[in-house]
Amino acid sequence: MSDAFPRGRTSIAGLATYGIGEAPGYTAMELTAKAGLMALDDAGLMLADVDALYICQPDDFFAGLTFAEYLGIHPRYTDNNRTGGSAFMSHVASAALALDAGYIDCALIAYGSNQRTAGGKLSTPMTSNRWDAPYKPLFPLTSYALATQRHMHEYGTTREHLASVALSARAWATTNPEAFARDPLTMDDCLSARMISTPISRADCCLVTDGAAAIVITRTDRARDLAKPPVPVLGAAAAAWWNSIVQAEDMTVTGAKESGARAMAMAGVTHADIGTAQLYDAFTINTILFLEDLGFCGKGEGGPFVASGAIAPGGSLPVNTNGGGLSYCHPGMYGLFTMIEGARQIRGEAANQLSGIDVALAHGNGGTLSSQATVILGSTATL
Known part of the structure; x- marks a missing residue:
């Protein structure tokens, strides 16, 4: 089976980062939402334009539901793929395919964490793998x-x-x-x-920091008419x-x-x-x-x-x-x-x-x- 991908038919239309380093007083979801709204503003779009949410939060198993609730929207589709730091690239692949198929029209992919100010650490004892755990890695x-x-x-x-x-x-x-x-x-x-x-x-x-990021993806023909130059996903x-x-x-x-x-x-x-x-x-x-x-x-x-x-x-x-x-x-x-x-x-x-x-x-x-x-x-x- 060959890979089929809509080369260049979808684009990043907006992007934002927020709270890089230390963002005291914010929850992870608050940081995520802030970055998401900034990315929409960067694209010249409104929250009402979003019909798909992609997210993978460090502290919320149901982050897709929480994100929709926090934003006050009813998306057609949510994806909470939890493969760790690679999840967001998979989100882009899924969003591009759904956009090209006409299944969705505007995807917001976002992430945020208050790991530093919440007192988190990079390294913790591992107990989930019973074969490794006895060696206390x-x-x-x-x-x-x-x-x-x-x-x-x-x-x-x-x-x-x-x-x-x-x-x-x-x-x-x-x-x-x-x-x-x-x-x-x-x-x-x-x-x-x-x-x-x-x-x-x-x-x-x-590093161990706080921070949030978000991108907005839509079809390239639509992105050409928005606020910033589109960045096609090839x-x-x-x-x-x-x-x-x-x-x-x-x-x-x-x-x-x-x-x-x-x-x-x-x-x-x-x-x-x-x-x-x-x-x-x-x-x-x-x-x-x-x-x-x-x-x-x-x-x-x-x-x-x-x-x-x-x-x-x-x-x-x-x-x-x-x-x-x-x-x-x-x-x-x-x-x-x-x-x-x-x-x-x-x-x-x-x-x-x-x-x-x-x-x-x-x-x-x-x-x-x-x-x-x-x-x-x-x-x-x-x-």
Whole structure:
């Protein structure tokens, strides 16, 4: 069975972020709703135009129902896919198909979390998997530490390579006023950081912040008449390979190998066409794994690739140009923020604006490298 996707027939028409860093006094749903209303305003649409809600909240199993109730609307369709940070890319794929079929007319995809001000932590004891629990791993850190250690063993990846990912992210964040972490960061800072789950140190971990994000998607023919230039969705694909990483056949390979190839084939683009990649960097190893699995470098070459400066400002492949989850924000789940940064680059509105961006890749990660999803965004010139 071949992938069928309505290339470019749906577009991001509006987008917004809100409460990045710390947003005291807000609940997660209040942050989500605020971002959603701002995204609609950005598109020049009204709440009454929305007939589909897509959401995945950290603290609400029935978030689709809560969101509809909070907004005071009766949507035709809700989707509360819970694959973690990759869920939002899957939301885009589902919304694009439903829009193209005429099943819905306007989709609002939103997320928000008050993880930082509510006192949440990145790592908690894992008890859900009975095979792992006796060893008292830290969830999700220990799973990523296993993948990191295996990559080091197989390919000679070093802590300096991992640190290069963090340094590149911080270099982008330093010139992004919205980024939460903008202080200088050095290689020595990274290598001397407190070890949490060997070989992952504090410097290899994403931020713990508040924040919300939302995008509005509608059919491209309608989006052309709205307030902002449309950002067509050229391709979107997902891959779910496991839940617990101990079930992985190879901890150095992720489902990004599948989702990326499918999304790029749908979009009809090659790596040379992609002007920027926005990757879910919950940990420094993520960026290395995804660069390899998405085909930007060979398997095992990710460490030297990032150490060369390729993903940093001035490099050949600008990655996480807002600072990523390591330095921009990470309110529990980061996937939606990757698509917003990609869309901002295409619209010419990014804090660290690159020149001539017509194609952007956004990639989401869920669970412990469990679920991967890739979206290819373009400008109207790509249609």
